[in-house]
Amino acid sequence: MKVNIWKGTILALAGLLAAGAAVAANIEWDTLNPAFRGAMYVNDASVCVGCHEDALTHYGQTGHAQVAKFGKQGSRTPDCEACHGPRSAHVADPDSSLALPALSQAAVCLQCHQGENRIYWKSGRHQAAGLSCASCHTVMEPKSKKSLLSRASESELCYSCHANVRSEMNKSSHHPVREGKLECSSCHQVHGTSNPALLIGATVNETCYSCHQEKRGPFIWEHAPVREDCMTCHEAHGSNNRKLQNSKDSFLCLQCHTYGGHINLPRYNRTSNPYGEGCVNCHVTVHGSNSPSGAKLTR
Numbered sequence: 192m193k194v195n196i197w198k199g200t201i202l203a204l205a206g207l208l209a210a211g212a213a214v215a216a217n218i219e220w221d222t223l224n225p226a227f228r229g230a231m232y233v234n235d236a237s238v239c240v241g242c243h244e245d246a247l248t249h250y251g252q253t254g255h256a257q258v259a260k261f262g263k264q265g266s267r268t269p270d271c272e273a274c275h276g277p278r279s280a281h282v283a284d285p286d287s288s289l290a291l292p293a294l295s296q297a298a299v300c301l302q303c304h305q306g307e308n309r310i311y312w313k314s315g316r317h318q319a320a321g322l323s324c325a326s327c328h329t330v331m332e333p334k335s336k337k338s339l340l341s342r343a344s345e346s347e348l349c350y351s352c353h354a355n356v357r358s359e360m361n362k363s364s365h366h367p368v369r370e371g372k373l374e375c376s377s378c379h380q381v382h383g384t385s386n387p388a389l390l391i392g393a394t395v396n397e398t399c400y401s402c403h404q405e406k407r408g409p410f411i412w413e414h415a416p417v418r419e420d421c422m423t424c425h426e427a428h429g430s431n432n433r434k435l436q437n438s439k440d441s442f443l444c445l446q447c448h449t450y451g452g453h454i455n456l457p458r459y460n461r462t463s464n465p466y467g468e469g470c471v472n473c474h475v476t477v478h479g480s481n482s483p484s485g486a487k488l489t490r
């Protein structure tokens with residue numbers, strides 16, 4: 192059965208996208224691939240489906256197809272040729288390939304998705320590394336529950352290129368991505384940002400404060416390295432030391448606090464009983480203290 196829901200109104204409809212993407216001008220297809228020169232829009236997806244019936248099997252379930260089907264008010268219809276360009280020449284001679292190189296493909300998607308999260312796409316690390324939208328998204332076939340990702344889950348997608356992060360996340364102390372409480376995108380803006388390491392916050396600390404607000408302070412007694420950079424003492428993803436520390440309990444502190452005073456007494460250095468976690472057993476407010484008598488971070 193040929194469905195006639197594919198009436199192309201491709202790019203003809205102006206207005207705001209349901210997804211919040213900004214309205215953009217059409218792109219110059221022949222600058223992306225000269226083979227488009229002279230080609231016209233067929234403007235009828237049923238023509239495409241006539242030869243590409245199987246393309247519809249999975250694509251039909253996607254948000255793109257649904258929007259095209261119901262012509263959601265005010266949305267620009269993402270019909271076949273919105274992404275594949277004017278195809279009259281291809282219909283006449285199907286063997287003429289009109290495939291696009293990776294970076295040009297992004298331009299196709301950005302026609303409708305250049306706003307919001309993609310504002311910094313062009314200056315982002317992933318774009319700079321030659322990735323395209325299709326490196327992470329399979330728009331013809333949804334393989335994830337949401338966002339048309341090319342893997343079943345977000346972390347599996349990321350691990351396919353960032354294997355080192357998987358092994359970090361497998362360490363004994365780790366941010367609970369494995370447990371499903373966080374996603375990589377809880378901390379990273381993978382579509383590009385002007386922040387370091389594609390973080391959601393302007394700095395590492397701002398990113399951490401977004402969930403661990405109590406560490407922001409201000410405190411009556413600040414601990415200088417905490418203000419500077421949480422990464423001075425912590426790993427972001429995982430560590431085999433407790434509480435994501437980047438070195439073992441007392442060694443952590445002794446990088447900056449040389450032996451002297453009470454510290455050279457063995458009993459203050461223990462990482463096992465009777466002093467439990469070593470220094471922080473007594474210096475319980477290592478992130479800063481709000482007690483008037485907390486100058487030594489002991490309360």
Ligand code: HEC
Pocket residue numbers: 233236238239240241242243271272275278279281282285286287288289290291
């Ligand atoms: C007369 C049959 C026919 C029609 C009509 C047709 N195609 Fe094709 N298409 C083919 C064949 C054959 C190929 C090349 C073999 C392959 O890779 O499957 C192809 C390849 C493609 C490809 C992959 C290579 C490329 O050029 O990017 C896309 C995408 C595509 N077609 C989209 C469309 C769209 C969109 C329409 C409707 C405007 C359409 N086709 C209409 C037969 C057709």
Ligand code: HEC
Pocket residue numbers: 236239240243246247250255269270271272273274275296325328329330331332
């Ligand atoms: C939202 C953009 C978008 C829309 C809309 C879209 N496609 Fe695609 N299509 C792509 C991309 C990107 C690829 C490249 C393969 C991939 O990454 O999934 C592709 C690949 C294809 C291929 C090649 C498949 C292969 O296995 O190589 C065909 C054929 C095709 N599309 C046909 C269609 C037809 C027919 C329609 C309309 C019913 C359509 N597409 C609508 C973006 C789109």
Ligand code: HEC
Pocket residue numbers: 202208209210253254255258266267268269270273274296299300301302303304324325328330337338339
């Ligand atoms: C002609 C406009 C248009 C183009 C071109 C387009 N999209 Fe979309 N896209 C939309 C609209 C509209 C929606 C919202 C659909 C909905 O309501 O589910 C959407 C939704 C999405 C979503 C979210 C889907 C979900 O299930 O959460 C992703 C991911 C996406 N698009 C990726 C892409 C990629 C990648 C490309 C390029 C290959 C692309 N889009 C090209 C209009 C477009």
Ligand code: HEC
Pocket residue numbers: 210297300301304307308309312317322323324325326327328338340345376381382
């Ligand atoms: C490095 C992998 C990666 C690349 C490259 C990528 N995306 Fe995404 N995209 C994701 C992930 C992960 C999500 C879901 C989490 C989120 O919303 O950030 C997502 C979500 C989306 C969504 C739905 C939510 C939203 O932000 O509106 C759209 C639309 C989208 N991507 C479009 C694009 C477009 C367009 C491109 C290319 C310019 C692109 N993506 C490139 C990984 C990627």
Ligand code: HEC
Pocket residue numbers: 316317320322326327345348349350351352353375376379381387388389
């Ligand atoms: C197709 C491969 C690929 C996928 C998939 C991918 N990345 Fe990347 N990513 C890269 C490359 C290449 C770089 C740049 C080189 C580098 O720094 O390793 C990079 C860089 C990064 C950076 C470092 C940015 C910086 O400024 O140091 C972060 C963070 C990142 N990716 C997170 C993610 C997340 C989160 C996901 C999953 C949503 C993801 N990546 C998916 C290939 C990929």
Ligand code: HEC
Pocket residue numbers: 346349350353355356357360366368373374375376377378379388390395398422427428
């Ligand atoms: C709790 C926040 C958080 C989560 C969740 C998170 N990251 Fe990160 N990530 C960071 C921070 C902070 C940095 C920068 C570390 C630094 O500056 O030393 C970073 C750095 C990176 C880098 C670049 C340095 C490196 O280790 O290669 C990549 C790639 C990366 N993250 C990928 C991921 C992936 C993939 C996931 C999901 C499996 C993920 N991140 C989850 C906070 C997070």
Ligand code: HEC
Pocket residue numbers: 363364365366367372373377378395396398399400401402403421422425426427433434435436
């Ligand atoms: C998106 C929210 C989020 C962000 C951002 C975030 N965290 Fe977390 N963090 C969590 C959650 C959730 C836990 C687990 C809490 C639990 O299990 O009770 C956690 C646990 C921790 C732990 C304890 C780990 C353990 O083994 O008990 C440390 C240390 C930590 N985070 C440090 C950081 C640092 C440093 C940053 C900034 C790089 C950061 N967090 C950013 C949500 C976040």
Ligand code: HEC
Pocket residue numbers: 396399400403406407414416417418420421422423424425434436443468471475477478
């Ligand atoms: C001077 C080293 C140091 C710095 C810098 C540091 N931490 Fe910690 N952090 C620790 C130690 C040590 C522990 C374990 C404390 C304990 O066992 O009582 C810890 C534990 C934690 C915990 C889990 C227990 C709790 O107190 O909730 C979180 C969350 C945390 N840190 C977040 C942060 C954030 C966010 C930053 C940056 C604003 C930061 N840390 C900077 C040393 C540090």
Ligand code: HEC
Pocket residue numbers: 414415416423424443444445446447448470471474477486487488
């Ligand atoms: C990266 C270096 C660094 C690390 C690591 C570090 N500190 Fe500090 N610490 C400082 C600095 C700098 C000060 C401020 C010193 C001053 O004001 O004279 C300080 C101050 C203190 C003070 C108050 C000292 C005073 O004289 O008032 C205590 C107590 C303290 N740190 C304990 C710890 C403990 C416990 C750890 C391990 C969990 C630790 N520090 C890890 C740099 C560090």
Ligand code: HEC
Pocket residue numbers: 441444445448451452453454458459460466469470471472473474487489
């Ligand atoms: C048994 C409890 C206890 C343990 C364990 C402990 N401290 Fe202290 N620390 C204190 C007390 C109490 C003070 C305040 C002493 C004072 O005011 O004279 C202090 C003071 C300090 C000071 C401030 C400088 C000074 O001498 O007054 C630093 C720095 C410090 N400790 C670091 C450490 C480090 C690093 C460790 C782990 C190697 C550690 N402490 C283990 C109780 C402890």
